[in-house]
Amino acid sequence: MTPGPAPSFPGDFLWGAATASYQIEGAGTADGRSESIWDTFSRMPGKVLHGHDGLTACDHYHRYPDDVALMRELNLTAYRFSLAWTRILPDGRTLNRPGLDFYSRLVDELLGAGVTPWLTLYHWDLPQALEDAGGWPERDTALRFVDYAAAVHDALGDRVHYWTTLNEPWCSAFLGYAAGVHAPGRTEPQAALRAAHHLLLGHGLATQELRRRDPSLSLGLTLNFTDTQPLDPASERDQDAARRLDGLANRFFVEPVTLGAYPQDVLADLGDLWPQDLVQDGDLEVISTPIDVLGVNYYATQAVTAGCPPERAPLAAAQARRHDLPSPSVGSEHVAVVRRGIPVSDMGWEISADGLSDLLLRLHKDYTGPLGVRLTVTENGAAMDDVPDATGYVEDRDRVDYLDRHLRAVHEALARGADVNGYFVWSLLDNFEWAWGYTKRFGIVRVDYDTQRRTPKASARWYADVAGSGLIRSRNGAGATAE
Numbered sequence: 255m256t257p258g259p260a261p262s263f264p265g266d267f268l269w270g271a272a273t274a275s276y277q278i279e280g281a282g283t284a285d286g287r288s289e290s291i292w293d294t295f296s297r298m299p300g301k302v303l304h305g306h307d308g309l310t311a312c313d314h315y316h317r318y319p320d321d322v323a324l325m326r327e328l329n330l331t332a333y334r335f336s337l338a339w340t341r342i343l344p345d346g347r348t349l350n351r352p353g354l355d356f357y358s359r360l361v362d363e364l365l366g367a368g369v370t371p372w373l374t375l376y377h378w379d380l381p382q383a384l385e386d387a388g389g390w391p392e393r394d395t396a397l398r399f400v401d402y403a404a405a406v407h408d409a410l411g412d413r414v415h416y417w418t419t420l421n422e423p424w425c426s427a428f429l430g431y432a433a434g435v436h437a438p439g440r441t442e443p444q445a446a447l448r449a450a451h452h453l454l455l456g457h458g459l460a461t462q463e464l465r466r467r468d469p470s471l472s473l474g475l476t477l478n479f480t481d482t483q484p485l486d487p488a489s490e491r492d493q494d495a496a497r498r499l500d501g502l503a504n505r506f507f508v509e510p511v512t513l514g515a516y517p518q519d520v521l522a523d524l525g526d527l528w529p530q531d532l533v534q535d536g537d538l539e540v541i542s543t544p545i546d547v548l549g550v551n552y553y554a555t556q557a558v559t560a561g562c563p564p565e566r567a568p569l570a571a572a573q574a575r576r577h578d579l580p581s582p583s584v585g586s587e588h589v590a591v592v593r594r595g596i597p598v599s600d601m602g603w604e605i606s607a608d609g610l611s612d613l614l615l616r617l618h619k620d621y622t623g624p625l626g627v628r629l630t631v632t633e634n635g636a637a638m639d640d641v642p643d644a645t646g647y648v649e650d651r652d653r654v655d656y657l658d659r660h661l662r663a664v665h666e667a668l669a670r671g672a673d674v675n676g677y678f679v680w681s682l683l684d685n686f687e688w689a690w691g692y693t694k695r696f697g698i699v700r701v702d703y704d705t706q707r708r709t710p711k712a713s714a715r716w717y718a719d720v721a722g723s724g725l726i727r728s729r730n731g732a733g734a735t736a737e
């Protein structure tokens with residue numbers, strides 16, 4: 255079969271890779287950094303596989319010049335990273351200049367290499383001091399977040415254009431406070447709802463503050479979307495199960511931000527669980543403060559059923575490792591995520607590129623398009639069972655295949671009218687995969703954790719060709735003939 259023309263992306267499309275502070279930085283006690291909820295959680299027996307933690311991770315804190323040089327070699331035009339609140343305001347209130355200086359050096363290094371910095375303020379590592387004061391279920395944490403955003407803007411506002419407030423607030427709220435599979439490991443359903451609202455409030459308040467300081471910034475937040483389908487499309491109970499989880503995980507976050515209201519059907523599902531005193535006058539106006547970009551993290555589809563016995567329901571957390579803990583799906587605990595025989599990644603997540611094009615088109619049509627908000631794929635990638643050769647090189651054809659299919663899906667969504675301005679592969683480096691520790695590898699660059707040696711995998715070579723040319727030429731990477 256003769257291959258068609260290579261899909262071509264707009265010239266200003268951002269080609270990036272993403273990471274997060276706790277997952278790569280290490281230097282856990284350097285320069286005044288305090289403990290985050292992930293430090294504490296990692297020490298709790300049984301919470302993180304093999305008792306792994308982020309204290310050393312990829313040692314990016316010290317190796318960032320090399321890592322930025324690597325980005326340049328891979329033709330990346332953008333880099334999405336998060337900042338550790340614990341380095342900047344270790345007790346949640348007092349500025350720690352040396353911690354902030356690290357990010358200033360990183361930004362300068364990126365700009366010097368021609369890589370556009372895209373920062374995320376909060377990728378899950380809340381200062382433990384703020385958790386001790388109640389954490390995200392407390393309204394005050396949203397106010398502390400604004401102080402933090404302002405401190406970062408004071409230091410980096412002159413050099414960073416792209417600002418993401420939160421990464422995946424669903425995970426912070428529901429995996430952290432309901433299922434307890436992520437830090438801080440609490441299993442309190444109502445606290446999870448409070449956390450969700452206060453995360454969104456923090457996003458809105460910080461967006462207002464940043465906009466007030468500089469109207470020209472590109473502002474937004476990143477949500478995780480899982481395309482949720484009924485296991486039996488003909489079953490009304492499964493259809494309702496899919497509506498519930500799509501509601502709680504997807505619409506519950508995107509609708510207050512873009513439409514200024516929580517979805518009524520989700521509030522009805524929650525019933526008395528929804529705290530009546532939670533939403534104060536004006537909160538939804540704050541939360542729906544205009545943004546420029548909606549970040550989309552997409553990994554998988556999932557099939558759900560209401561037909562399972564309740565003890566199977568905790569499988570609902572795509573990220574959950576511990577199936578003995580409660581469901582993150584507050585008010586819909588009876589809904590179970592089930593395997594249906596579709597190929598999965600090493601996380602057990604269903605691989606479906608169509609889910610990404612469908613999602614981008616749905617978001618554009620229902621939420622962002624009418625507001626003129628752009629979409630950016632801020633994370634997409636796959637953990638695979640990597641096997642390095644004697645030199646550390648990984649011929650990860652499965653990851654290349656995953657990325658190729660998903661980039662084609664992005665291209666298709668663009669061609670059908672979705673306003674997508676960039677794509678960030680998760681992740682630049684193998685790293686600390688939360689409750690899974692270092693056992694899951696998402697990087698396009700292999701990290702040998704004993705030596706900290708970085709070795710670009712086949713997927714990195716392939717992605718460098720796409721990023722450098724703006725074309726998806728072949729699954730065999732640069733210079734190879736089309737399949």
Ligand code: FCB
Nearest residue numbers: 274421422478680687696
């Ligand atoms: C996302 C997280 C990211 C990483 C990927 C695999 O939910 O944002 O930190 O763990 O999953």
